Amino acid sequence: MTIKLYDLAAANPKIMFGPFSWRSRMALLHKGLDFEVVPWRWSDPNIGPKGLASVPVLHDGDNWIGDSWDIALYLDRQYPDKPTLMHGAEGQAAAQFVMSICGAMVFPGAIPAAVYQAYQILDETSKPLFRKSREEMFGCTLEAIHVGEEKGKAGLAAALVPFNETLASAPFLGGDSPTYADFALFGVLKWVDIVSSYRVIDDSSxxxxxxxxxENMYNGYARDVPTVRNTR
Amino acid sequence: MTIKLYDLAAANPKIMFGPFSWRSRMALLHKGLDFEVVPWRWSDPNIGPKGLASVPVLHDGDNWIGDSWDIALYLDRQYPDKPTLMHGAEGQAAAQFVMSICGAMVFPGAIPAAVYQAYQILDETSKPLFRKSREEMFGCTLEAIHVGEEKGKAGLAAALVPFNETLASAPFLGGDSPTYADFALFGVLKWVDIVSSYRVIDDSSxxxxxxxxxENMYNGYARDVPTVRNTR
Incomplete structure (x- = not known):
């Protein structure tokens, strides 16, 4: 049975953009496993026998795993003969640290550009659920958080300064080839990239x-997915 | 000939506190190499035949190496049979990223607590040189940057939030044992710790x-060094 990954979908179910789900997608691609992405909306029922309430959820045989970090650990444990996401405790700590910095810097830098645009592409039933959840989280309206293109690009670029410094001296956060540390950051940026009406990321940095x-790896999988810009 | 490491010294030459030198000290300890620390002051001449103008400088046989990162790479290259500081390109990228985050977050969080206190313990000849250099760097006086104990502790704690998250799930940034990623952060914190009249770091975090x-590793080397507090 093919592995299934549940991801957050827009009104157009081909557009799927959960930042944490994208970490899992890249992990599955890196390991070379066949998988199918299942669109899931905020208004859909909880997922699987455990009733998991947020994506990503990985369904692999009898295993249902929520939480992208648990999925990553599961994939390395379950498929040790496939390419490794993290090399032992050292690689896990490095990936954890990138996730911590994403939480402290990259999400805060990306949310003003992304969150209202993400809201706008949801189906009408999901919209009020998403709005309520996010406005409680941020303590203000989605409109109050939202910034336009210029500020959106600048805010994200500022948050990425330390990553630029590291990536100036190595092709990947994992060194010569990508590890889960790379996918941790990539997930956040692919989320912004998919939902935004403009290219938020400075391709020259x-x-x-x-x-x-x-984006070009794994046969251009991430490059070729449907986004707000290429499905207009 | 014993390896020599030049470090920044206070008026009391037993107090040596360069943040980057501390990265190199921990690296030398981790590799189990014998070394001697040479106190160097801002008013001292440049170091060695290359005239290196800032510490750390490592003098090992015919080799004079400035810059803590170059020293770390040198030590792993020159002493491959000793414990490794960084495991290949992956470990180097992980350490680089911690250094980048130190530059973006930890130094800015630590400087208000540390820099004026560091200035105050310098010898009288070095003081104006240090003041001029730092005030040009920061664009304001040392007194304007300085904060007291409460704000000093809070500012540093805020900068360390993502590190707390990672270190809640692993004993070291390097995973099960320390790597240069750990020493990169440790150097910044040991600098603050040595120059400060109070304990800046929250030991319960x-x-x-x-x-x-x-501090307790390597026979308590870092724990037992002279500081402002234990040499009063």
Whole structure:
């Protein structure tokens, strides 16, 4: 049975953009596993026998796994003969640290550009659920958080400065080839990229070049997915 | 001939506190190499035949190496049979990223607590040189940057949030044992710790516990060095 990955879908179910689900997608691609992405909406029922309430959810045989980090650990454990996402405790700590920095810097830098645009592409039933959840989380309206193109690009670029520095000296956060540390950041940026009416990422920066490098890997999987811009 | 490491010294030459030199010290300890620390002051001449103008400088046989990162790479290259500081390109990228985050977050969080206190312990000849250099760098006086104990602790704690998250799930940034990623952060914190009249680091936090763990390693080397507090 093919592995199934549940991802957050827009009104147009071909557009799927969950930042954490994108970490899992890239992990599945890296390991060379066949998988199918299942669109899931905020208004859909909880997922699987455990009633998991948020994506990603991985369904592999009898295993239902929520939470992208648990999915990554599961994939390395379950498929040790496939390419490794993280090399032992050292690789896990490095990926954890990138996730921590994403939480502290990259999400805060990306949310003003992305979250209202993400809201706008949802189906009408999901919209009020998403709005309520996010406005409680941020303590203000989606409209109050939202910024336009110029500020959106600048805010994200500022948050990516330390990543640019590292990626100026190595092609990947994982060194010579990508690891889950790369997918942790990529997921956040692919989310912004998919939902935004403009290209948020500066392709001339070191992060931008790295982003394109990852988009082109795995037969251009991430490059070729439906986005707000290419499905207009 | 014993390896020599030049480090920044206070008026009391036993107090040596360069943040980048501390990265190199921990690297030398981790590799189990014998070394001697040479106190260097801002008013001292440039170091070695290359006239290196800032510490750390490593003098090993015929080799004079400035810059803590170059020293780390040198040590792994020159002493491959000793414990490794970084495991290949993956470990180098992970350490680079921690250094980038130190530059973007930890130094800015630590400088208000540390820099004026560091200035105050310098010898009288070095003081004006240090003041001029730092005030040009920051664009304001040392007194304007300086904050007291409460704000000093809070500013550093805020910058360390993502590190706490990672160190809650692994004993070291390098995973099960320390790597140069750990020493990169440790150097910044040991600098603040040595020059400050109070304990800046919250020993009950995950970073604090990790800091004490590293202080106690290598026969308590970092724990037992002279500081402003224990030489009063």
């Amino acid at each position: 070191d992060v931008g070049k790295w982003f394109v490098r990852l | 995950d970073v604090g516990k990790w800091f004490v763990r590293l």
